[in-house]
Amino acid sequence: MVAPFDDSPTNATEFTVSELSGSIRRTVEDSFGHVRVRGEISGYRGPHSSGHAYFSLKDDKARIEAVVWKGVFSRLKHRPEEGMEVIATGKITTYPGSSKYQIVIDTIEPAGAGALMALIEERRRRLAAEGLFDEARKQLLPFMPKVIGVVTSPTGAVIRDILHRIEDRFPVHVIVWPVRVQGDTSGQEVARAINGFNALDGTGAIKRPDLIIVARGGGSLEDLWGFNDEAVVRAAAESDIPLISAVGHETDWTLIDHASDRRAPTPTGAAEMAVPVKADLSAHVAGLTARLKSAQSRTLDRRREAVRSLARALPTLDSVLAMPRQRLDRSGQGLGQALQLNTANRRRSFERQAGRVTPVALVSAIRDKRQLVRDKAARADRAQERRLEAWRSRLDRHALVLAAVPRRITDAQTRSREQLAGLHRRTDIALTQMLSQRRRGLDAQARMLQSLSYHSVLGRGFAVIRDKDRAVLSRADQVETGTMIAVEFADGEVSALASSSDQPISAPKKQPRAKAKPPGQGSLF
Known part of the structure; x- marks a missing residue:
């Protein structure tokens, strides 16, 4: 049997859901106003569209929801990442909308140096898998850059060491892009500086560097953390200008060292890599100049000796002209006798031709030529008459054609008049029909307006x-x-x-x- 409903009066306080949720929230916040929780980040997918970040902190036995508000997220020194073991500081509160409790985080720090090294190693493997550290991507450093860009703090000893070393070795134009090399914003500032140098086109007041040096002095792992930032590594890998990383001392390694084109053990070493020693170059050029002059002198001596040898092998002017002179003397001796023989031969030929040239022969030749001229004149007259006859025939044909043209024009005009009259008749009929249709349509519209008028x-x-x-x-x-x-x-x-x-x-x-x-x-x- 079902027990009867007990409606006996009771002294228990009656709460609404909102009152109960608010009371629980105040109790939790009063009891856990400030806590430090160590755990592994789980379910992190970056900031929400509102700017807040939501994830969970877990260990091997429990899990707690966590939230980082937008204003706090922008000030975090270490950004949360999936699988990262951290120590979170904040307060415990509840979310009445789903009856859950959560920690509102104020600060996040990695759980010890081991966690930082593990985070660096995980990031290094991920970026290496993308090919950012491949040797094939690295560029050769220019031998003698005209402009060097330095990304570092303008107030530290690093920039002074670099400038002094460049001044001692080979003075060139140096452009300093001031950044913070330590702190929450150092990574973003260094990345923007590298991208800013690459964005210069060289046409403005600031020249585009031929080489970039990213430098910082030594420090702890936390001090150098900004140079392990993913934005810095990507900017160094994508730089079109060759880049030297000189972060920390020789034993310090950061992720930018893997992405840069060359790594220097110290900022001073970076300056030595960037420019050669001017004195050594001058001495080398002087040595090359001396060798060049010596080689030119020896070459001229060899060429001069070769010319002398060739000159000795050439014949003298007398020996070259001896044979032509001998042929000229022999020809001169036989010239008089040859002229006499040639004159005698010409005289005999003239006498033979003169025997055949008589007045009778000339008269006969003239008569033959005159007859030939008369025959050609007669043929020309006949040809001219035939040509005139052909022209007359052509003119007669053209005259007949021209006589028929007016008749064809008259016929065409008659046909055009008939077509125009037909078009006029068809136009009158079409206009009459169209006006009739328009009148009927207008009458129908008038009847429709009359039927719809309120006067009816x-x-x-x-x-x-x-x-x-x-x-x-x-x-x-x-x-x-x-x-x-x-x-x-x-x-x-x-x-x-x-x-x-x-x-x-x-x-x-x-x-x-x-x-x-x-x-x-x-x-x-």
Whole structure:
């Protein structure tokens, strides 16, 4: 059997859900106002769109929700990462919306140096898997840079050591990008400085560096933590300008050392890597100059000796001209006899030709030439007559063609007139039909407007009530007692004085019928 419902009175206090949740929250916050919790970060996926970060802290037996508000998150020295073992400082509170308790974190620090080393090692493996530390990505340092960019603190001893060392070895133009090398914002400032040097185009007042040195003095792992920042490593790996990392002493290693093109054991060593020794270069150039002059002297001596040897092998001018002179003497001796023989031969040839040239032969030749000329003249006359006859025939044909042209033009004009008259007739018919259609459409629209006009409604016994401003009154509560109203009927309009239902109705004053409005300008009310 079910026990009967016990409705006996009780002295227990009755709480609402909100009151109970608030009481629990105050109790928890009073008891755990400030706590330090050690645990492993779980379920971290970066800041929410609101800027707050939500995750859990767990160990091998328990789990607690954690939240970092937006303003606190931006000031954290160590940002939370998945799987990172940390010591979180904050207060315990509850979230009434889901009846859960959570820790609101104020600060986060890694759980000891071992945790920092483990975090660095995990980050190193992840970035190495992306190829940021590959040797193939690294660039060669310029042998003699004209401009060097230094990313470091402008007030420390590091920048002075670098400037003094560069001044001693090979003075060049140095541009210092001041950054914090220790603290919460050091990593972001160093990354922005590297990206800023790469963004210079060299056309402005600040020259683009040929080499970048990122330098800092020695310190503890926490002091050098900014150079293990992922943003710094990515900026160093993506730098188009060769980069030397000189962070800490020779035994100190940071992640930027793996991503840079060269690692220097100290900032002074970075300056020595950046520029050569000017005195050594001058001595080397002087030695090369002396060797060049010696080589040029020996080369000229060898060439001069070779020219002398070739000159000794050449023949003398007399030996070169001896044979031509001998041939000239022999030719000169036989020239007189050759002229005499040539003259005798020419004379005999002339005498043979003279025997054949007589007056009779000349007359006969002239007669033959004259006959040839007459024959050619006769042929030319006949050819000219044939050509003239051909031109006459062509002119006659063209004349016949030209005579037929006016007749064809006249025929074309007649056909065009007939086509134009047909088009006129078709245009008149089309216009008549179109006007008839438009008239029928206009009549239909007029009938439709007349049927929709409120005047047809007035003819069935209805009336339109208007106030003194000629506004239509459709409700009784719009009419005020004692005001003049106008009542429009189908056959005219009258004015009336509005009164309450318990007062007698006075005779309305008849108004002249208003001129009917054109169709389509009224409404049903």
